Amino acid sequence: KNEVEQSPQNLTAQEGEFITINCSYSVGISALHWLQQHPGGGIVSLFMLSSGKKKHGRLIATINIQEKHSSLHITASHPRDSAVYICAVHPGNYQLIWGAGTKLIIKP
Amino acid sequence: EPEVTQTPSHQVTQMGQEVILHCVPISNHLYFYWYRQILGQKVEFLVSFYNNEISEKSEIFDDQFSVERPDGSNFTLKIRSTKLEDSAMYFCASSGAGYYGYTFGSGTRLTVV
Numbered sequence: 001k002n003e004v005e006q007s008p009q010n011l012t013a014q015e016g017e018f019i020t021i022n023c024s025y026s027v028g029i030s031a032l033h034w035l036q037q038h039p040g041g042g043i044v045s046l047f048m049l050s051s052g053k054k055k056h057g058r059l060i061a062t063i064n065i066q067e068k069h070s071s072l073h074i075t076a077s078h079p080r081d082s083a084v085y086i087c088a089v090h091p092g093n094y095q096l097i098w099g100a101g102t103k104l105i106i107k108p
Numbered sequence: 109e110p111e112v113t114q115t116p117s118h119q120v121t122q123m124g125q126e127v128i129l130h131c132v133p134i135s136n137h138l139y140f141y142w143y144r145q146i147l148g149q150k151v152e153f154l155v156s157f158y159n160n161e162i163s164e165k166s167e168i169f170d171d172q173f174s175v176e177r178p179d180g181s182n183f184t185l186k187i188r189s190t191k192l193e194d195s196a197m198y199f200c201a202s203s204g205a206g207y208y209g210y211t212f213g214s215g216t217r218l219t220v221v
Binding site: 099 | 141145156158163203211212214215
């Protein structure tokens, strides 16, 4: 059983659309990351959350600890947002348990 | 902005050979990690390192693997006798206390032939 599930697996949208990527997890956590992976392979942490909501530019991340669910939203999407977005959780220690990622393609 | 630096970016090695992957974590970070990603699969945790010793390791991190912090700046992953299934992208990461500033290197792509 996967401890971190993401949906959708793939998402294609038009430039300007509002994007939502979802993450559900089955373990107790101390924090959750949203990360971005570009085709070259490099990984960048976008947000780390343990409660509530965070916003950075056009990106918004929310988490509901009781429901074990987090969402990543992108407003006014742009082709440069095309990447794989990954949810990963800290299960009470410093390692990360990773989701499989959502491949996002934004068409001009 | 501070970076985690990994070298080499690509490494090709013969099966059975030893490889050492190099990482320079962010200088004031306390926790160091190795992860791997087999092509087309999820990223997997290998090991975390704190206060000059392994703090956690996964089932993947068997006796073939070892980590070392040989000086104040480098953090290395050694694979003693590589197998074909060790072919993957290996990521180093570092963080401060409380996961502060969790930062990844750009990865080393290891190909075992």
